[in-house]
Amino acid sequence: MADVFKKVEPAEYYRRHLTHDARPDGRQLLAFRDVVVSVGTIGTADGSALVRLGGGGTTVVCGVKAELASPRPDTPARGYVVPNVELPALCAATLRPGPPTALAQTLSQAMADLIENSGCVDAGALCVSPGRLVWALHVDAVCLAHNGNLADACAAAVVAALRDTTLPAITIDDETGRVRVDSGRERAPVAASAFPVAASFAKFDNDILFADPTAEEEALATATVTVATLEDGSLCLLHKAGGSAMTEKELQQCVDRAQVRGAELRHLVNKVAASKEC
Amino acid sequence: MAVDLRLSCRIKQKPTTIYKEPDHLVTPGDVITTDTGFMRGHGTYMEDDKLYASVAGTVERVNKLICVQPLKSRYSGEVGDVVVGRIAEVGQKRWKVDTNSRLDSALLLSSVNLPGGELRRKTAEDELMMRQYLSEGDLISAEVQAVFHDGALSLHTRSLKYGKLSQGTLVKVSPSLVKRRKTHFHNLPCGASVIVGNNGYIWISPTVNEEADSTGGFVQDLNPVATADREVVARLHNCILAMARHRMMLSDTSIIYTYEASLAIGSLVKDLLKPEMESEVVTMARERLETES
């Protein structure tokens, strides 16, 4: 019976739920789905992470591949961080093989903004020899299952993968200029202390605010907003693209909830990383 | 396990002699006549009271009508022609048939004999069963019933000699190699039947018992064909291809002569695939035709 109601009147179905501070999947309005994070799962990558929201409803795997390149002439001491989000046809019925969709492109840019703004990559670690050789980190997030809130899942996967990334030591012979990978020395991490965590919220019917929307909820929502917080409580990304207007109060509510969420996720990722160490 | 691999320059092809030069050859734009007393036929056009050719070929005159017959073209059908065609599409109350003409020909449901007697009424069930009678890929022999205003042909198979074709093989040649004759169905003495379609589609099949074949082809015998019959069909297949390649007109006599020539030189069937054998057999048949006429 409920199934029929949901199919015929999806908006009304959700309205009935949301006005009672409950969602069809049993969550409260501002509750996030369970997150499972595992790091270092891909042996061929220099760093990797897998993030699953709500028992695999949304799954993103991110792998970092480090390569050596010459720096841009205007920024001789800066390495490259190249994040890209891939939404393959595998992850949702609506997608077909082809060039990146608008969503994939926006997400790629959002990841680039997040990394750039938060400074979560240690700029010094990427420079091998100023003006000659720097590291280029190809950070590729592949969505394996898409059930809403890709922004949070991608951000978590990208940041966790970067925190897992280590680079081999490079020595350059001063005389011959020969570059050599020093496999004897320990690999060095690239992540800086900054640890951004993104949290997304959706608005329904102009007045109901809820967290971590599923794909169905995203389709019905009138606006979505993504907030990325840092450990010290400052913000490094606040993104709302159109949709129904929000008051400063509502935005503040999102920011406050995002802070709590950030702390939770940071704790989780650190725990996973620590368990991997030992 | 034969691999017949040869260099181009090592292939000696005897030029097959052309016995008579056609009378009047023209190319597009050639003036055929300035005499205004003639009528304009296919392959010509009129400008400034002059008659020009619009295709390359031989000029043919019938009384006052002047036509230019191109050497090679798609088939343009006339009422009464016998054609061999392949079902391309099953449509509403009609089949579309590929007959090598400009447009697909139509075979209306009302122009076929369905199993169960010639005069049976066509029912709504028959309309639904059309694909069971003739489906995409099936071959038929048929007669041109009418020519539509756009040049498309309407076919019919309302005679027991027409209908669905069974086991055998199809050879496609240029329609200009087939002249209109009294009959296009030949049961050759060598044990095979040939349908020389006016559209250049030649059907070769082992000869079957006349009585057994009175079902319009809807009941098909799919049992293996005897090897001897198969060899005859294969030899005819290669002979007709050889004749087509050397632009020899196809008739029952010329086919039989070529066939006999290939036997006379004692060639294996597959030897006929070699270019020099091909020309030898064709030349022999041509000489025989010449002496006998």
Add this chain to the structure above:
Amino acid sequence: MTDLLLSEAEKMFIIHGVQDNLRVDGRSCDDYRHIELETDVVSSANGSARLKLSQTDVLVGVKADLTTPPTDNPDVGTLEFFVDCSANAAPTFEGRGGEDLARDISSTLARAYSSDRCSSSMLKALCVVPSEQCWVLYIDILILECGGSLYDAVSIAVKAALSSTKVPVVKVTSSDGGKPELELSDDPYDSLRINVKHAPCNVTLSKIGHSHVVDASLEEEVCSLASLMMAVTEEGTVTMLKKSACGSLHPESIYEMLETGKNVGLNLNKQLTRQLLDEECLHTQMGTNREPKGFL
């Protein structure tokens, strides 16, 4: 490949014929149709060949160019296959229609030529300066018409074109700058030839009914559900083996096909080598007076 339709009865006729070892054109199961070959047909290419196998007609040109060798194998040259399915060959090839087939042919060829003995015998000679300069042979294959057995025809033509290929000799003089300097030999007869001893020929075996045939015509290809492609060298070794088309094969019939394919391939290579030698003799005899038959 082509949307050729056949009626059930025609298919039965073909299938029974194959079972009888007497095909529609009189061939037995392991016979090829007549093949006509000519090399050095394109004067602007370093090597070329034109091959006609009944209706199938292909032209192969080989162009040599200098490039930097691959990083993982710095002391060899490279081969690049490119296939162009001309829209003249079949209406379905128009636009991007022939792309899939073209890609499949080129990857099949690349696989067949990737065996180590084949690459080292051919490619080591193409190295000019290790890690710096090597020859790359661009092998362009133009499909002019297809009447079945395309892969086989292409592979024979490629081998013939490679054997006719003349790559200019490059002298390396190391100048004081440390960078080696290259000098092309100005004697046109002083050229490098490609060793095609280990180059394979492709043999496609099409399973029709319970038997298999080589060199299937278009009609026979329609009747075949699965086929086995193998690249066979002069010695009877296999450098590429692939099941193609969307059907499956019984393991026992694969073993049988392997043996047939080997024998047919051996014969094919033998014939080809003999003809190529003959062509080479003709060239030296007639020199520049040779009249290419060309495209007529």
Add this chain to the structure above:
Amino acid sequence: MLTSMLTSITIYLNAMPLDRMRIPGPEDSKPPFVYETPSGVDVSNLVKTNGCRKDGRKADHIRPMFIKCGIISQAQGSVYIEFNNTKVICGVYGPREFGKREDFSMNGRLTCDFKFATFSCKQRRQHQQDAEEKELSQLLLQSLSPAVCLHKFPKAQVDIYVIILENDGSALSAAVTCGSLALADAGIEMYDMVVACSARKYFNSILLDPTAAEEIVPMKTNESVDEGEMTVAYMPSLNQVSGLILKGEMHTQVCAQIMKSCLEGCNLIYPVLQQSLITSIRKSLSNVDLQGSKEL
């Protein structure tokens, strides 16, 4: 004259057209292993004197498998398989409307899309499908389609998407196995499951289910005949081979020998697949039961 000839020789740039739909990286970057000393891979001693391989397996042992069905929430059917370090995920969508408008067909259609994740191999892969991935897509399609009852869904198509998340050898066979399991998980009607297994011929031994280190590296074998690797896709209940591909060079008897080994490998994998499918069905059945009781 000479200099002009040399300058006229253009170096072909095989750089991809710049991708505007993605964040651009540096134009030219090299993986760090290029600078490793000693460069290259150690291909010697794949088998130790005690008959064990580097990972401790015997020659005819396959790697342990981890299988999980229903991993992609949005797909009709999906499977994730680990063959130790080779990780592959497959999603099946459909039967659904044809993607492109095509000619009328009474049969359904199957499409396959094979992709290596950019980080899945030692050398970084590009985002767009390269020639190898397109060839593998084709091989995957040819291996799976004999098993699918295409006539059961006329005018519709089933899309199979495979992503290799980590490639530690035998990627194609993993993809085939994963794809057929995902088809079964999606409830697509099939004549049989397709199981694939690879084998590497290395001197006198045949190594089943090779890892990346055991896979053949071009120009790095001992230039001997009878070295190579084969992947076979097999339908065990029907005893039919639906896919076959060979790399390397070998005699036909050796081909047959390796194929037999692959078939044995397939027979080892088959019961594992059956078991995991049954487990997954059992699990979803019990879920339905729970829901059913809730509704009541």
Add this chain to the structure above:
Amino acid sequence: MSCLKQSNLRGFACEQSCLTRSDGSATFNQGETTVLAAVYGPVEVKLSKEHVEKAAVDVIYKPKVGIPGCKEKATEQLIKSTCETVLLVALHPRTAVVIVLQEMQNTGSLLSCCINACCQALMDAGINMRCLVCAVTTTVDQEGHIILDPTSKQEEDGKAVLTFAFDSKTNGVIMTTTSGIYSSQEYQECLLSAQHASAKIFEFYRDSILKKLSRVS
């Protein structure tokens, strides 16, 4: 404690109907920053983009130099959904509204200038809108002071740049996007001062329409 350092917006100007072939167009200046917007619509829509229940909004953003990439695509998406919010898209199902934006000059606050130009062009095209939208860019400088409508130099030197778009009816935030690091308090401050400044822009919108109408009559 952050405080408002530069409360003035740079001088702004607008010219509507500057193009003849489009249904509506406008150039918008904020200081030296200039954007040209052209609107076509509602027009025929490509089948792949067609919506059954609403008009499809398509934004094409052309940077002054270079070929558009991912960054421009993200900007396009941002402007697209902002415009979708204010347009009454449900009135024109199965059609498209195409907005083309050309960056003419950028001396800071480019995104807000784009949105303002868009709004003017949409008004000029006479497409049904629910309300107006205007955008304000702010910067937080290293000392934590807030600068409204910053120049490029101020954007570069500051620690964060925040852009807001407001709706004219409720003055709520339709769009917001940020770069750099800032505290949530700074965010609120910026939001409030931008909201305050938005009133001036809406007033300017009114004036320009009035001027246009008086010219017509």
